[in-house]
Amino acid sequence: MPVHRSGTVRRPRLIRHFPAAGVILAALSLLFTLPTAAQAADTPARGSASMGMGVAEHDGQGGLPTGDQATQTEGVDTSSHNGNVAWSTLWNSGVKWAYVKATEGTYYTNPYFAQQYNGSYNVGMIRGSYHFATPDTTSGATQANYFVDHGGGWSADGRTLPGALDIEWNPYGAACYGKTAAGMVSWIRDFVNQYKARTGRDAVIYTATSWWQQCTGNSSAFGTTNPLWVARYNTDPGELPAGWLYYTMWQYTSSGPTVGDHSKFNGAYDRLQALANG
Template sequence: MIIKSVLLFILSFSIVHGVWAQTILGIDVSKWQGTINWQQVSNSGKVFAYVKATEGMTYTDPKFLTNITNGKAAGVVMGAYHFARPDNNSAVQDATNFLNVAGSYTGNGYLPPVLDIEDINRNGGTTYLSDLFTPAQLTAWVQTWVTTVQNQTGVTPTIYTNTNYAGYLNSSLNVYGLWIAKPNTSPSAPPNNIGNWNDWQFKQYSWEGFVPGISGNVDLNVFHGSVDDFNELIGLNVENDDCSGAILLNSDSTCMATMGSVDDATSSGWPVAGCDLYAGNALAADVFYKFVATDTIQTISVNPSGDLDAVVSLYEGSDCANLTEIACSDNGGGFGQSEHLTATGLTVGQTYWIRVYDYGSQPPTDGNFEICVTYTSAGSEDISLSDAIITSSGTVNAGETVTAEVTQHYSGNSDVIPDVYLYYYLSEDCVLDASDVLLYDQDFSTINQADPSDEESQVLTIPAATTPGAYYILFVGDATQVIDEFDESNNTACAQITVTNGVSQDIYLSDASITSSTLVT
């Protein structure tokens, strides 16, 4: 992506010319900085910026979207922070507000999400968190917030606080990056007291900085680490760019999504997947995952957050040097469409590898996605049909159309399942066999435990050569058998129709006239 290329150039330029050595500088802002000229900020050498997104369970900073969008467009690496309000709300309420507003601005190319935990100065008064919570209570609140956000985004949050609370919070939180407030210090001097943390990630070294493009004072920050460290933090070093670095996914009964991206991935040089029909020179910049099968049937779901047109393939073998493709999914739906690959006949306990890349010759502008692996044990799911009716006339001429409707239902506990196809047949006896005529096979339901029913309707053409008589429209649910059901007997339903000989009948009038005098007195 252009923004990331700019970032790498800035950092490389800085090192070569000795301007900052490896000191990576940034700012943090909120609505109080007003309208910001982000291009000037970028030109001044500020590499990153944190933007206030939310506070408490309802508040959204009115400048958040403008700042994070314009900052990224100017080449600044952006991140979002949340001002904690444990005095009023639960950690889950606060986290939910942040995720609803800023959840899309996490992951590759962004700074980690931040929880700002400090005393609350509002309306001329100060609420001291240490008066309201013991260290254990406040630690539990913070832990719940960071866990909730990490589970949703797949990114480990950073905690912003001052020296007082860095020592007040329990050491169990020091597994999270620390952004320590140390105003009136030098960007090159390490903080002298970081409480229960062993290391620090960012330091806020001034509350009264001046930066071109911003009117008035602004907070100044420095990153603790090298260029490689910074790039790794924001996801530019793609961990799973090669098969050997494949990320291990858990197989669950429901989709437990992991964030992923093909941004900045490179091609492994492998042949394109078997289902990839792109005729040009495919870029195939791929990333890799692996999982241990917990069922003979597993579904791999990839849900893009942007314009990724994902190709998903599955491999088996002893290691990365000896893999064979066994399944593939490319639905042809285009940019941003989800892919669901259901593989059958797997061996429980065996490791399988997943490869994901973008279709075509050009990378997407946003290659981020969520991926999960799910299983459904045999006997726990079912597809059934109900309410089969003919909504047009039940008598139809051969060669003409009839409108048929049915409701397809899902019973089970899966959040994501493959498209469940519904086929329509013309049948003499409402029993599916070789004599039945397939009328339509492109209708499907996107059903799951959250949305278990879908009403389907199709206009069907009765073949012109059909012999007049009584027939049924035979509906067949899960016609492609993507669900391992506990009851296959309820997959069909019928609605009766009568087919006539195809000669339209009508009553009409003609030759109207007056045979007596046309003058009446």
Template sequence: MSRRLISVLVSAGLALGTVFGVSQPVSAADSAPDGGGRANAGVKPGARAATASTTATTPAGYTIRGIDVSSHDHNLGPINWPGVATDGYKFAYVKATEGQTYRNPYFAEDYAAAKAAGLLVGAYHFARPDGRDPVTEANFFIDNAQFAKDSQTLVPMVDIEWPYWSGAPTCYGLTTTEMSAWIKSFTDQVKARIGRPVMIYTNTNYWNPCTGNNATFGANPLDIAGYTTTRPPLPAGWTTETVWQYAAGNPSEPGNYSQNVFNGDYPALTRLTGAPAAAAPIALRARINSRYVVAESAGTKPLIANRTSVGLWEQFDLVDAGDGFVALRARANGRYVVVEGTKPLIANRTSVGAWEKFTIINNSDGSISLQANANGRYVVAENAGTQPLVANRTSIGPWEKFDKIATS
């Protein structure tokens, strides 16, 4: 009998019942000697996917691929990390810990070998809220995660998903208020330790019912699990994903690892590291006329999409404004773009407030749309780009779509 099956049977024997909301004893947190949890949130509670992820097609619109692994991926021997890199993968997440005491015995070797192969690499933790001590659990994770403020170490990730043992209560026996408080304490402690927000890996069908549709974690990068051909619906609080785990992997098959895609290009991926590279300025090209948005007359006139090439006046810095928002700073004058109610957008502000914040909407066709925080409306290239940009649309159509283009 395999050690994995033994651990599942032991865990099942410790479970108190199958009724939703029944608390697990704290001792169950360490019932799996080999660490029973792995990033597999795209399946229902207590299940393990057995589909072959190596044959899954990379979702359209995504070009940066990665994998995640745990001790289960060593069932057939060591991981060939140079081969992973040769296959075109650019990043990996490796399970480091679970609960308050489990350490993946393969973590250190996988972490080092993946980096040596040239991948960007992060550590992940399988959360056990039934332990009821999020601060201790977060400290245990960071103490063992080998996070470094360098250009190859990705921000850590916390895996918040279904219990993996039969008979466990779906939300670990916590109420929605208790679950939300546990997650907040854990994520706050990680940020206090490393100075960066931890990535949250989850599934909408877990997150929404178990947190009561808590929408306050949108500032944390999201790794959404969904083994579907199109990206699954996002949990409450997020308007876009950072990573999508689109196939589950099968540890009983050689090289069949969980498959991920990054929502962006490689320079954007590097900004998830401990020492993120400075972001290159971007240009916005309107889909409706293929013209670039310009801060006209060095920003003294409203923005308009009428340029056929990119110069200084067509470049903008995408600035993190916190809580999932961004601000656009014109390179021409160093001023921020503002939404002044119904007036056209103009780059004339020296600081970021509510009117200078936008949410980036990633559309399924690879374009983006900008939703103004000031009024919740979408920015439009009015009259097919012949008039200045204004944030007054309630839905996204062709005139509200832009291509985000790195200029260097």
């Protein structure tokens, strides 16, 4: 605002002659700031992301599998949102495998990891852990190391699945984390290469086809090395990302009766054991 030589604040001429204009201008200013405030309020807290967080929003939620797929094996994935999981109930309902969120970025570990990871194992399930990627915070190799150091390792016990990289819509900002398609492919490559160097296993890649097309340019770089876990909440898995001729797992709903996220392993139980064994 302009100031008189005397040091007093001088109100704009419009407000001096028409006092009501000041009220109108203040209201307009508040109106134009509201969307930004609302967007900030809608942004979840760091660490709260889980598998499929953006799938229903971006791809929609359709029907359940039609039952005409080949022999498949039921599984679930869990995070801190699920708290202490009733693993015996899930086992008795036919769930035979589970993936548990271990880490996110390099700043978060799941406080329920031990109950979920060990609990699923103790009832007889084959289980693994997953990392929610945040490519805008640190490098792929750095996050792979953090994952392995905080529950993402692998052991040849016949009951442990290779770790999974959850790479999908950014719940905290821009969908592609501010990266070009080439930059995203490079980040993913750094992660899976470092994970294999640490564990000897190729990480599973969890993603949705629409995100993969948008944010990697539909890269075919990983189809021959990394098992695909595709997310699509509908009656079939639909189009797969480039490079993969088939999916290893398909997350088909976030509305399961006990734990929301349910998936099908694309094969009988013995093939699931083979994946665990490497």
